[in-house]
Structures are given as C-alpha cells and as structure tokens.
Amino acid sequence: MAQFLFEADLHGLLKLDTPIPNAPPARWQRKAKESGPGPSPVGVSPMKPANRSHSSSKTPSKTPGKSGSKIQSTPTKAGGDRYIPNRSTMQMEMANFLLTKENDPAEESPTKKEQQKAWAVNLNGFDVEEAKILRLSGKPQNAPEGYQNNLKVLYSQKMTPGSSRKNSRYIPSMPDRILDAPEIRNDYYLNLIDWSSQNFLAVALDNSVYLWNHASGEIIQLLQMEQPDVYISSVSWIKEGNYLAVGTSSAEVQLWDIQQQKRLRNMTSHCARVGTLSWNSYILSSGSRTGHIHHHDVRVAEHHVATLAGHTQEVCGLKWSLDGRYLASGGNDNLVNVWPCTQGVGGDFAPVQTFTQHQGAVKAVAWCPWQMNVLATGGGTSDRHIRIWNVCSGACLSAVDAHSQVCSILWSTNYKEFISGHGFAQNQLVLWKYPTMTKVAELQGHTARILNLTMSPDGTTVASAAADETLRLWRCFEMDPIKKKEKEKANSAKTSIIHQSIR
C-alpha cells in the first residue's frame, strides 16, 4: 500500500499546476496580507485571496472586461499619493504657466499697456505697479486632525439626551396654557411681558398693551398708541401691581393706572426708544437705545432725577436688586454694569462693577432671591454663556455654556434653581440647579426663539413669550403640597383665620 502513497506524493511534487501546500507565501500574497485589515478595495472578499488581491497592488488589473473597480488606498493627507505627498502645498497652476508660456518680446502699444493695467487693477483690486502682496511662507500647524469646527455642531444642535438622574419632582413637559400673541414684535432687545403681584399678565403687542387676568382668564386692552408707527418697547409693573410703566419707541415712559385704565403720566427724557424698565419702590429706571439709564421719581413733577451713562449701545437688561441697593444693567455693548443706589462723591453715578466677559449682548439679568449680591447674566448669540457673579467682590462664581442665545433668566423662589430662555436651535427653557449648575429639565414647545420670561406672583408658573406669536405658561416650580402648607403657615398667621372660616 505504501508504494501507492509514495507514487501519489511523487506525482504531487512533479505537478506544477496546483498550489504548493507548504510553500512560503508569494510576494503578492504577503502584500495582500499586509494591507488586509486596512483599506479593503472594492471586490475583495476574505474567502478568495488569490485572484482579487492580486489587483490590490498598483499593477493594473489584467482581467479584461471587468469594470475597473476604483482602487484607492485611504489618503493619509488630503489628496496625496506617493509621487506628490501633499497636493495642497504644490503650486500646480503656477508651474504649468511658467513651463508653457512662450518667450514673447514685450512689444506692446501704449494703449494696450493701459488696457492691461486697467484689467490688472480690476482683477487684483490694486495697482500692481504700486503694490505687491506678500505671504508668510510656512503655515503654522493646523488644528489637529479630527477637530471638527464645532460651530457647526453648535448651530445644528439636536436634542440632548435627558439627564440620567431622575428629577426629584415632576415637571410637566407641556405648558399649562398657550395664549395667542399676534403681532408681537420679534426684537431681541425689547421686554414685552411682565406679571404683576395682582396676577395680571401685561403683554405688549406692537402698539397695544393687553392685560390678562390669570385667575379669571379675562382679557382687557389697556392702551393703544395713537401715533402711527410707534410701538411699545417695554412694560413693567410697580411692586404693588396697581400701576404699569410703559416704554415706547418714541422715547416716552408712560405710567398707567389699572383700576381706572387711565394714563397718569407721560415722562419724556430720553432721545431714543426705551427698551427696558425696572422699579425700585417709587423710582422707575429706564434704559434706552442710546445707552443711557434714567431714574424717574414718579411722585414729583421733575421726574428725571438721575442719568447713568455706562453703556455705549442699547441697554437691553435692567434689574434692581431685591433689597434696592444695586441696579444691574446689560447692554448691546456686551457690558454688565452694577450701579449703586446712591450717588458717589461729586454727584455722579459710577458703576461699582463692570463685567466685560460676555462676548455678546447681555439682556438676561437676574438677582438671586436667597443669596445677597449674587447676580446671573446671560449673553446673546455671540456668547451663549450664563455667568453668575458676586457683585461685591466682582468674581465670576460660575460660567456655563448654554449653547444658545440667552434672552432671559429668572430665579425661583420655591426651589434653589433658575430658569433660562433660549433661541436657535431648540427655543427651549432650561431649568438649572444652583449652585451645581446642572440641568434639571428642558422645556420645549416654542417653534421660534423665546423673547421674554416672567414669573407668576406665587412663583409656580413661568410665562414665556416667543417669536412664534404665542405665550406659553409652564408650571415648573410647583410646590409640594406638604412644603406648601409649611410655607403658608410660616408666611402669615392672620390669613389662617380666614382659611378656617371658609372651611
């Protein structure tokens, strides 16, 4: 039997048309293995290394009739290959021109020369005879590979996944109510809504102001501007809720009595539209497009009692602190100024702090109700950051990138949180925990950028006005019933008698 095996072996060795079982791998096989795990050219299947991998090397494929599968190794540098490693540093057009241009004698008529010169000036933007352009050779290292210009990511932000930690309270993701706000002006710099302590929501729609009674749902038109082309640029309730201050595009500050629906005063002192107002008991402060802030004492005839000049462009954010000691102002010049309530030596108002860190207009300005001297500010499209400041020391306590234009910030009185309103791309409201600055929730629904936020007198509901001509009421700071009872007990003893009798 053994002789047949021997014969078969001998025959096997002598035959040359079958692959040799134990031979060392051929060069092309070695190459295929090398480039194997990397780029796999079209058509290579791991099961058939033989014929196909032969064409993965640079020799042209010998099989006729087969459509040339595009063979490309992954380019390591942009468009480079082994002859020209880096195409972008080559000056192909220049080289081609120099090689192919004929050596013409410069025989040109003067008019032709002038024409050429005119062309050159037009094409180059300057006279070639007078100037030349220089370029520093050897460009610096470009941004590391894999760095994607993250502005693209920023402006096309998709939904962020919800935070993994569950909120300790339920925040409804849908608004409580949606109100129609037709003709609301889509202007970032105006402050068109405010909620009074008597539970009236004032909304300025172009040239009229409407009052919405939250309790009853009734709507009253308070006023309408008489002159054409004049619109309301700001509204602000006095603390007691019986007077409403209205700023107009004609630089007037009007004071209206709600009970009688009559105008009490028309205070003119500004030269340009009044985009923002803030009350400090009987002092009404107004910020205007010129950058000036005026203090008005509404009790006296000579109402204009002070001027604060700290901004060079429109003042869009203005808030007195809750204790009335400081006035914070934000402007389109990216500055935040903190003003004292009294004049300094020399009779002039000078800011005690000026913050320049924002890279965009600062409209969102809000004072913390439970911590003295803590101020939150938010920047516009160019900045997108929310910053928390201590106005006494001037330190920035924290800064967080909100990835979107910030139009308004409100602190909650019921929770240690604040809410911010945003624009492109999600037009959402974000609730942040303070001081950890973590996102508690995001409220979506608006289909265009949010313009203003205001809070109800009981602190449970936030109203947002947006460019989609709606007002949405979000019940995001609802108090736990047990905690609510405790708070009410602590607040007032006398009302408890009424409660008992009602029951």
Added chain:
Amino acid sequence: QLGREHQGITLRGSAELVAEFFSYGINSILYQRGIYPPETFTRVQKYGLTLLVTTDPELANYLNNVTEQMKEWLYKCMVQRLVVVISSIESSEVLERWQFDIECDKTAKDDNGPREKSQKAIQDEIRSVIRQITATVTFLPLLESACAFDLLIYTDKDLAVPEKWEESGPQFIANSEEVRLRSFTTTIHRVNTSVAYKKDSVP
C-alpha cells in the same frame, strides 16, 4: 496714568497700536470662526474687553512674527492692507476673506511733535471694531469643513521681500458678499475693516 492719556500719538506709537490691534483681531477671528479648537484659547483683558488669544505655541509664534513685521512696515508706512484668508483645507477654496485696509499719513515722521488724540478715544474705537468682529458670527455662513487660514499683506512695490516671505496672489472669493465694519484711526494710521464671504449658492 494721567501722563499717558495726554502723551499724544507718535509714529512709532501708532505703528505699535495698529500692530497690536491686528494681533488681537486675528486671534478673535480664529476663535470666533472656529479655525482652532476653542479650548486652545485663553481670556485676557485688553481695550476694556475680555478677548481670547491662542495658547498654541506654534500659532502664537507665527502670529508674533507677523505682528513684529507689521510694526516695522507700519512705521515705514509701506503697508497698505492686511488680509486674513480662510479657506477649506480639502478643496483649497477661499470661503472668507477679512480685509483690513490701512491708510497711512506719510507726512508723519517721528521728529514731528506727537499728534493730539487720546489713547482712550483710540481704545474706544478699537473696542467697537473688535466687538463687531465678534458679532459677525450672527450673519456669516457656517464654515462646514475644516478650514485653514492665511495672512496676506499688501505692501509697496519696492519693499524688499524679507526672508520667509513670498509673493502671492490676492485670493479673492468668487461670487462674494461683502460687509463693511467700523474703522478706527490714530490720526497717523487709519484702519478700515471689511469681511467678504462666499454667497450661498443654494437659496
């Protein structure tokens, strides 16, 4: 501090101010347009603003070279324009072009007395321009692909080309939209800023 305010502007001082402005301006453009990752920038106080400058050593070195050279050429009044060209790395297409035109008063020499203009006024003007540069992000089209920047300087024809510099073309943008920004002047040098960007081909 009082002394500096009233010192007036000399040719040397003006050249320094303008070169410094270019350095901060270019840094702002690189940050705002996202040419380099934002985490490689740090905040500094200048002109009463918070500005962002790069911490990348190579880039900082490169910009320093340019600033120093600009100072010299501004002093000699031989430079007419500084252009920051932003182009896509892959296609080498120019996407954005920031142009700073310089008008130099050639009658100013160092031996003349310093000109009357307060540092504060110049700073205010520079501040407005830098703020505008920052605000352009609201209307400039997104730079979709990875981009590189180039600096071109338009000089007088007979200026000796120093080592490391080479001649180049203007690198205009085909089909562009241009926006003029504010300008500032030190009374010796006047800088006009404008930005040109590629119009979106698809409406």
